Amino acid sequence: MLYFILRRIGMVIPTFIGVSLFAFALIHLIPGDPVTVMGGERGMTATERAELEAMLGLDKPIWVQYFQYIGNVLQGDLGTSYVSREPVMSEFLTLFPATIELTVCAAIFASVVGLTLGILAAVRRGGLLDHTVMTISLTGYSMPIFWWGLLLMLLFSVNLGWTPVSGRMDVIYWIDEVTGFMLIDTLLSDEEGAFTAAVQHLILPSIVLGTIPMAVIARMTRSSMLEVLGEDYIRTARAKGLSKRRIIVKHALRNALIPVITVMGLQVGLLLSGAILTETIFAWPGIGKWLVESISRRDYPVVQGGLLLIATIIILVNLLVDLMYGVVNPRVRHSK
Amino acid sequence: MTNDKKLLSVNNLSVTFGTGDNPFTAVDRISYDVDAGEVLGIVGESGSGKSVSSLALMGLIDFPGKVRADSLTFEHTNLIGLSENARRKITGDEIAMIFQDPMTSLNPSFTVGNQIMEAIEVHQGGSKKERRAKAIDLLQQVGIPAPESRIDSYPHQLSGGMSQRVMIAMAIACDPKLLIADEPTTALDVTIQAQIIELLLKLQREKNMGLILITHDLALVAEAADRVVVMYAGQIVETGPANEIFKAPRHPYTQALMNSLPESAEGHDRLKALPGVVPGALDRPQGCLLNPRCPYATDRCRVEEPGYYGPEGRQSKCFYPLDDNGRPTQ
Numbered sequence: 101m102l103y104f105i106l107r108r109i110g111m112v113i114p115t116f117i118g119v120s121l122f123a124f125a126l127i128h129l130i131p132g133d134p135v136t137v138m139g140g141e142r143g144m145t146a147t148e149r150a151e152l153e154a155m156l157g158l159d160k161p162i163w164v165q166y167f168q169y170i171g172n173v174l175q176g177d178l179g180t181s182y183v184s185r186e187p188v189m190s191e192f193l194t195l196f197p198a199t200i201e202l203t204v205c206a207a208i209f210a211s212v213v214g215l216t217l218g219i220l221a222a223v224r225r226g227g228l229l230d231h232t233v234m235t236i237s238l239t240g241y242s243m244p245i246f247w248w249g250l251l252l253m254l255l256f257s258v259n260l261g262w263t264p265v266s267g268r269m270d271v272i273y274w275i276d277e278v279t280g281f282m283l284i285d286t287l288l289s290d291e292e293g294a295f296t297a298a299v300q301h302l303i304l305p306s307i308v309l310g311t312i313p314m315a316v317i318a319r320m321t322r323s324s325m326l327e328v329l330g331e332d333y334i335r336t337a338r339a340k341g342l343s344k345r346r347i348i349v350k351h352a353l354r355n356a357l358i359p360v361i362t363v364m365g366l367q368v369g370l371l372l373s374g375a376i377l378t379e380t381i382f383a384w385p386g387i388g389k390w391l392v393e394s395i396s397r398r399d400y401p402v403v404q405g406g407l408l409l410i411a412t413i414i415i416l417v418n419l420l421v422d423l424m425y426g427v428v429n430p431r432v433r434h435s436k
Numbered sequence: 437m438t439n440d441k442k443l444l445s446v447n448n449l450s451v452t453f454g455t456g457d458n459p460f461t462a463v464d465r466i467s468y469d470v471d472a473g474e475v476l477g478i479v480g481e482s483g484s485g486k487s488v489s490s491l492a493l494m495g496l497i498d499f500p501g502k503v504r505a506d507s508l509t510f511e512h513t514n515l516i517g518l519s520e521n522a523r524r525k526i527t528g529d530e531i532a533m534i535f536q537d538p539m540t541s542l543n544p545s546f547t548v549g550n551q552i553m554e555a556i557e558v559h560q561g562g563s564k565k566e567r568r569a570k571a572i573d574l575l576q577q578v579g580i581p582a583p584e585s586r587i588d589s590y591p592h593q594l595s596g597g598m599s600q601r602v603m604i605a606m607a608i609a610c611d612p613k614l615l616i617a618d619e620p621t622t623a624l625d626v627t628i629q630a631q632i633i634e635l636l637l638k639l640q641r642e643k644n645m646g647l648i649l650i651t652h653d654l655a656l657v658a659e660a661a662d663r664v665v666v667m668y669a670g671q672i673v674e675t676g677p678a679n680e681i682f683k684a685p686r687h688p689y690t691q692a693l694m695n696s697l698p699e700s701a702e703g704h705d706r707l708k709a710l711p712g713v714v715p716g717a718l719d720r721p722q723g724c725l726l727n728p729r730c731p732y733a734t735d736r737c738r739v740e741e742p743g744y745y746g747p748e749g750r751q752s753k754c755f756y757p758l759d760d761n762g763r764p765t766q
């Protein structure tokens with residue numbers, strides 16, 4: 101098991117280098133540069149421009165810039181934003197809880213709904229429920245997030261008025277930032293109704309963000325359950341006279357979950373990238389919105405740093421998933 | 437007809453698969469009895485319907501399979517009329533079953549102790565401590581060394597022979613009156629096979645269980661069984677006391693099975709005397725199902741289905757049952 105962990109951690113390093121190179125190259129490849137953006141409508145003189153470039157270190161060859169950047173990153177310095185002059189890391193940490201809150205809620209939605217639908221479809225294989233679930237999951241999977249988000253917003257926020265249109269909180273509340281997680285902070289504050297408002301703000305974005313992973317999880321759970329239900333040990337469990345419920349919940353699910361957990365882990369990357377779009381649609385003040393805005397401002401350090409941090413998180417989550425896999429699957433746990 | 441020792445009485449059991457106009461009859465109107473404490477051997481080539489008929493006894497045939505019987509009487513209860521819940525109370529408690537491949541028949545995610553204790557929990561209850569003690573005792577009974585530590589093993593840590601012992605422990609956990617063993621040694625090493633059979637027979641005697649021993653190995657049945665049922669293509673072709681059947685088989689199929697035994701056959705082919713295989717769903721012949729393979733088949737065999745001939749308890753489904761010299765009668 102220890103060897104297994106070490107080997108997985110060893111694989112992180114090349115991934116990390118690749119991501120940093122990619123993030124760096126990508127932002128420098130897109131046309132436009134931060135100095136021009138800073139000049140705004142009025143523009144600037146050539147000397148002003150050269151001064152600014154030297155200050156930002158943009159006058160050096162690009163590969164020098166990269167190695168300087170990597171050197172700083174390895175010392176824990178992600179640089180400062182060209183726009184806000186704040187360290188990238190501290191901006192990231194301020195905004196990250198909002199993204200985590202959204203991602204976690206979306207993940208919970210995707211897992212709970214996806215697993216439930218998948219199990220029900222497998223148990224009622226070939227029935228109406230099965231066909232319905234498969235249709236929902238196929239539709240959900242091919243739904244463009246942007247369109248789906250706007251559709252739900254139009255229906256529930258604009259027409260029905262059940263949920264707020266956008267943002268994370270109503271302006272009428274004043275919430276002290278303790279943890280950065282709105283659900284927790286509203287509970288800690290003594291503003292009445294603030295928690296409910298926070299939940300209402302979360303519902304639509306979570307559903308929108310969670311739809312694709314939900315569809316993937318539902319399909320995977322269904323096929324994995326169907327496979328497991330045909331196994332010999334299920335026949336043994338039935339021969340013991342166990343109830344249907346016990347057979348499904350204990351004997352089948354435990355084994356069916358093993359591949360599903362891997363798939364769930366892969367969805368985390370999808371969730372974080374999906375968060376970028378979702379946050380933009382719902383004006384959710386998190387990492388996604390921050391990154392999108394920084395790209396249009398050509399705020400190099402923010403984009404590079406943000407991508408790097410997100411990649412790191414995805415890598416860590418996948419590592420965690422692999423370890424969890426070992427917990428549910430005794431065969432992995434006991435192998436070298 | 438009434439017999440106090442009678443444990444199980446199967447009366448015209450049929451199992452069909454598939455819907456529509458032309459369902460496949462995997463088990464065709466079979467009838468047999470098992471007495472308390474008796475070993476009944478069921479033999480037949482693969483595809484004869486041995487497994488399907490025993491799964492039907494356990495209530496484990498799923499849609500689109502369909503089970504029909506005039507009655508399946510177990511200890512004065514007709515299993516056919518029972519609700520799913522009432523059936524489940526008997527399954528695993530009074531009637532238990534072990535399967536062909538022990539390595540895949542145990543759930544890989546739970547310890548063997550967990551899986552044995554579960555059977556006890558469902559049918560007998562008791563505290564966790566009692567159940568664990570009982571499970572250790574059961575592992576001891578089936579000859580697993582160091583049961584106190586083995587109880588916490590996962591199935592992948594056990595050999596095939598050990599896994600089958602665990603399956604047996606699980607099956608006898610609730611002291612069933614009837615144990616069905618479906619080819620319990622087919623998947624095991626030859627060296628282990630005899631040990632497992634010996635264990636089954638020992639437990640059967642000690643607990644006075646009825647045992648249905650399913651196998652395609654006639655030699656095994658000759659040694660172990662009191663009575664024998666020979667199946668072919670979903671039908672019973674011959675029944676009788678084991679020693680009588682082996683002395684003088686009445687059905688050409690039984691004779692062919694015996695001729696293919698290593699000690700009697702000069703050649704090494706399986707069923708040397710009987711070319712071909714058991715007919716499947718699409719190639720069932722008219723008349724006697726054996727006729728395309730039977731050396732003695734006549735025109736009558738090719739059109740008319742034979743009934744059962746012979747005295748009660750010693751019958752064969754053949755128009756021309758073999759005499760004591762192994763020749764067809766006219």
Ligand SMILES: Nc1ncnc2c1ncn2[C@@H]1O[C@H](COP(=O)(O)OP(=O)(O)O)[C@@H](O)[C@H]1O
Pocket residue numbers: 453460462480481482483484485486487488489501716717
């Ligand atoms: N679930 C099923 N659906 C359709 N046919 C089946 C099914 N199970 C078994 N059969 C068929 O029933 C016949 C008897 O099978 P089985 O009882 O397993 O034979 P045996 O155990 O004697 O080798 C075979 O022809 C097999 O293909």
Ligand SMILES: [Mg+2]
Pocket residue numbers: 486487488618619
């Ligand atoms: Mg079989």
